[in-house]
Amino acid sequence: MKQHTKLSQxxxxxxxxxxxxxxxxxxxxxxxxxxxxxxxxxxxPQIAQRLKHSAQNxxxxxxxxxxxxxxx
Amino acid sequence: xxTTAEGSTLVGQPPTxxxxxxxxxxxxxxxxxxxxxxxxxxGDPQKAEDATHDVFxxxxxxxxxxxxxxxxxxxxxxxxxxxxxxxxxxWHNRHVQTSADDAxxxxxxxxxxxxxxxxxxxELGQRIQNTLDSLSDEYRxxxxxxxxxxxxxxxxxxxxxxxxxxxxxxxxxxxxxxxxRFEQTA
Numbered sequence: 259m260k261q262h263t264k265l266s267q268x269x270x271x272x273x274x275x276x277x278x279x280x281x282x283x284x285x286x287x288x289x290x291x292x293x294x295x296x297x298x299x300x301x302x303p304q305i306a307q308r309l310k311h312s313a314q315n316x317x318x319x320x321x322x323x324x325x326x327x328x329x330x
Numbered sequence: 331x332x333t334t335a336e337g338s339t340l341v342g343q344p345p346t347x348x349x350x351x352x353x354x355x356x357x358x359x360x361x362x363x364x365x366x367x368x369x370x371x372x373g374d375p376q377k378a379e380d381a382t383h384d385v386f387x388x389x390x391x392x393x394x395x396x397x398x399x400x401x402x403x404x405x406x407x408x409x410x411x412x413x414x415x416x417x418x419x420x421w422h423n424r425h426v427q428t429s430a431d432d433a434x435x436x437x438x439x440x441x442x443x444x445x446x447x448x449x450x451x452x453e454l455g456q457r458i459q460n461t462l463d464s465l466s467d468e469y470r471x472x473x474x475x476x477x478x479x480x481x482x483x484x485x486x487x488x489x490x491x492x493x494x495x496x497x498x499x500x501x502x503x504x505x506x507x508x509x510x511r512f513e514q515t516a
Contacts, residue, residue, distance in 0.1 A: 280450075
């Protein structure tokens with residue numbers, strides 16, 4: 259677990275901003291609610307289709323000369 | 331035959347339909363995070379779709395310039411934040427309102443969910459959106475970034491052009507404001 263996650267949990271324990279949904283679900287705070295919301299959100303599949311089409315027609319930028327020089 | 335999660339691809343060839351492995355991998359790993367940020371920051375599913383497409387297209391075009399001293403997630407967030415802030419400042423955005431497509435909000439629930447569950451998910455999503463919309467851009471962005479467990483405080487601070495201590499201080503106020511405003515949307 260990353261440090262910031264621990265910090266978030268510590269802060270939420272000491273500074274409770276509990277959130278309750280209308281269906282009775284309880285969340286420790288805004289971040290937990292937003293994580294739940296993000297997990298419920300699916301990416302519309304048409305974005306990938308559009309992106310594939312757009313990217314096929316768009317050449318990527320050439321590598322900078324210094325990257326070629328340094329072999330990066 | 332080796333395959334990828336993106337679908338039936340021979341080793342050495344990009345996944346089906348993608349022009350390169352790099353953009354396919356970036357999209358597979360980060361599209362949910364970028365779509366969610368744009369969705370909740372812009373508050374409009376159609377704009378979020380367009381923004382997510384544009385962010386990954388910009389990333390594809392500048393893959394050669396990605397230095398790798400930041401994580402790919404942070405790099406994509408940087409592009410997304412700049413893109414969303416430009417959109418919010420544009421004349422078109424301030425004068426033309428698009429109508430949110432209910433179908434996109436409803437897609438948030440899994441296809442196997444019951445109608446009641448779909449309705450609950452939609453209502454909760456709308457309350458979250460109303461709450462976020464009532465916050466300043468700064469608080470909204472801060473909470474959305476902190477909610478991503480892959481980002482450290484230092485990375486968030488860099489994205490917001492602030493110190494990590496300032497981020498922690500503002501986060502306390504943002505959480506408190508969010509909780510109070512969320513209650514008001516009930």
